[in-house]
Every structure is written in structure tokens, then in C-alpha cells.
Amino acid sequence: MSVPAPQIGFDRFIQHDWVAAVVAVRQGAMPLATLHDMLQASGLGKEALSKTLTKLNGLGLAPRDDLADFVERGCAIVGRDEDPDRLAAYAWGVAIAAYSFFGRVAEFVGRLTMLQGDCSSAEIHRRMSEVYGDRQVTKRATQAVLQTQSSWGGVQRVEGGRRVVRLPPKDVDDDTLTAWLIEAALRYMGKAVPVQGIQSLPVLFPFNFTRPLTYVVSRAPKLVLRSEGPSSQYAALRELV
Numbered sequence: 001m002s003v004p005a006p007q008i009g010f011d012r013f014i015q016h017d018w019v020a021a022v023v024a025v026r027q028g029a030m031p032l033a034t035l036h037d038m039l040q041a042s043g044l045g046k047e048a049l050s051k052t053l054t055k056l057n058g059l060g061l062a063p064r065d066d067l068a069d070f071v072e073r074g075c076a077i078v079g080r081d082e083d084p085d086r087l088a089a090y091a092w093g094v095a096i097a098a099y100s101f102f103g104r105v106a107e108f109v110g111r112l113t114m115l116q117g118d119c120s121s122a123e124i125h126r127r128m129s130e131v132y133g134d135r136q137v138t139k140r141a142t143q144a145v146l147q148t149q150s151s152w153g154g155v156q157r158v159e160g161g162r163r164v165v166r167l168p169p170k171d172v173d174d175d176t177l178t179a180w181l182i183e184a185a186l187r188y189m190g191k192a193v194p195v196q197g198i199q200s201l202p203v204l205f206p207f208n209f210t211r212p213l214t215y216v217v218s219r220a221p222k223l224v225l226r227s228e229g230p231s232s233q234y235a236a237l238r239e240l241v
Contacts, residue, residue, distance in 0.1 A: 008132060010099035011141035012055050015042070016151045019091040020082055022060040026075045032061075058098045059091070067098055070183065077177050085170050089177055089207065091152050093184035096203055103188040103203055104131060105145040109155060110202025113166040121146065121162055154206040169208040178209050179220035182235055192226060192236035 021038055024030035035056075039049055058064070063071040074090045096103035108127045112119035125142050132138045146164060150157050156165045172178050185204050186193065193201065198213050209216075217235045218225045226234040 008101045008137065008141045009058075010055060010095070010102040011137070011144055012048075012052050013144045013147045014052070014055055014059070014151070015148075016088070016091065016153070018052075018056060019059060019152075020087055022056050023075050023078050023082065023087065023090065026060055026071070027080060029080065055099075059094050063094075063098065067094075067187075070094070070097060070180075070187070074180055077174075077180055086177065088153050088170065089172065089181060092154065092204075092206060093181050095148075097184045097187040100188065101132070101141060102145050102148075104128065105142055106149065106154075106205070107203040109146075109149070109164060109166070110205035113155075113164065113205070114200075114202065118158075118163055118165040121157070121164055124164065152206075166205060169206055171210050172207050173210040175211055175216050175219065178211050178213070178216045179223060181207060181209075182213075182217065183220070183222050183237065186223075186235065186237050192234040195225070195233045195235050198235060 018035070018038065021030060021035040025032050025035055036049075036053075039052060044052060053061070060071050060075065071094055074094055078086045078090050092106075096106055105124065105128060108124050109119070112123055112127075121143075124146065125139055128142045129135075129138055132141075143161075146155070146157060146161075149155050153167060153170075156167055157163070158165055172181065181204060182198055185198070185201050188203055195213050195217055198204075199209055213235075214225065214233060217223045222238050224236045224238045226236050228234055
């Protein structure tokens with residue numbers, strides 16, 4: 001009996017300013033109709049508009065029940081001034097928490113660019129096909145995620161999109177945002193992770209944490225610091241402990 005390929009979930013290009021609009025709508029600073037006008041002005045057809053709104057629902061307009069509090073806290077971190085770096089962190093964090101496909105592309109990009117700073121798009125497509133099936137829909141969705149990650153400032157696509165270059169990571173020096181991004185990674189991974197390995201998690205490659213992570217995890221209300229042995233400490237979601 002064949003095992004069906006995992007669901008893709010994220011298969012649309014999402015511009016950075018659309019996520020900013022999602023945050024503004026949630027904060028009551030923008031009417032939903034204005035976001036609709038933005039999407040229509042971008043040239044999306046009726047079907048594309050509907051599918052894009054579905055993705056934006058997952059990114060904050062109407063999140064899953066299990067992510068509603070997570071999204072609300074993320075929007076509060078961004079704040080009304082919508083700092084570009086915080087907004088980029090929000091977009092990335094909610095995307096990897098809500099869409100495992102987005103997270104898997106991010107993880108592969110992080111792994112493949114770790115040593116030399118770049119990789120071929122073909123290698124990312126090959127890795128994704130091994131997980132989600134060698135289908136045209138997998139290739140299109142992976143391309144959409146890479147385009148989205150480029151718009152959000154995580155990578156740069158060069159040579160006509162044939163190569164992906166990791167951009168310098170953004171420093172994260174706020175304890176609350178650091179904890180929220182760690183929570184996002186834990187939600188994506190579905191398991192506890194060693195604290196000493198958080199900085200190098202491939203799925204969080206666009207960020208450089210400047211704060212002491214053991215301290216941040218120990219103080220975060222939604223995280224638990226777990227000791228396993230005399231020198232091993234793990235970060236876990238409190239709700240899963």
C-alpha cells in the first residue's frame with residue numbers, strides 16, 4: 001500500500017507588504033477591505049485572490065484555533081510602528097508554525113546554505129520532492145515559497161532564480177521576540193530541542209539571537225527549560241510537557 005504524500009498547504013507567493021497589512025488589520029489599524037483592494041491592485045485573478053486570502057488567513061487574518069494566541073502575541077510584538085525587522089520575524093515565525101511546507105523549505109535552505117552561503121534551487125526542489133512527491137505541484141509550491149522568502153528578506157534569488165543566496169541574518173536582541181521565534185520553531189518541529197543548538201536551527205537561519213538563550217527560555221511563559229543529564233538542557237513548549 002502506497003503512503004500518500006504530505007499536504008502542501010503553502011503554494012502561493014505572499015508579498016511582504018501583504019503580511020504587514022494582515023498585522024494592521026488584526027490591530028484594527030486597517031479595514032479588511034483595504035487589504036482586498038491591495039490584492040486586487042496587484043493583478044490577482046478571482047481564483048488567485050481567493051487562494052491568497054486563504055494563505056493570509058493562516059498567517060494571521062483567521063489563524064487555526066491552536067495558533068490564535070501565538071498569532072496575537074506575535075502581532076503585539078510587531079507593535080503599531082511595524083518595525084521592518086520585527087515584521088519580517090513575525091512573517092517567518094507564523095509561516096513556519098502554520099505551514100509545515102514553508103518550514104520544510106526554510107529548513108532545507110538553511111541546511112544547504114550553511115557552509116557556503118548559497119545553493120542551487122534544483123537541490124532544494126530535489127529535497128522537497130523526496131518528501132512531498134515528485135509532482136509539478138510540489139515544484140510550483142517550492143518556487144512560491146522561495147519567492148516569498150526572498151520578498152521577506154531571508155534570501156536572494158540570483159542567476160534567474162537558479163541559485164539561492166542566504167542574506168546576512170537579522171540580529172534579534174529582544175527577549176520576547178527571541179522566545180516567540182523559538183516557540184515558532186518548536187511548533188514546526190513538534191519536539192524539544194537542545195538549547196545550545198537553537199542558534200543553528202536551519203529553519204531559523206534568517207535570525208541571529210544575541211541574548212543568552214538559556215535565560216530567555218527559562219523566563220518565557222510559553223516555554224519550558226528541561227534538563228536531561230548534567231549538561232544537557234532542552235527547550236520545549238509548555239503546552240506539550
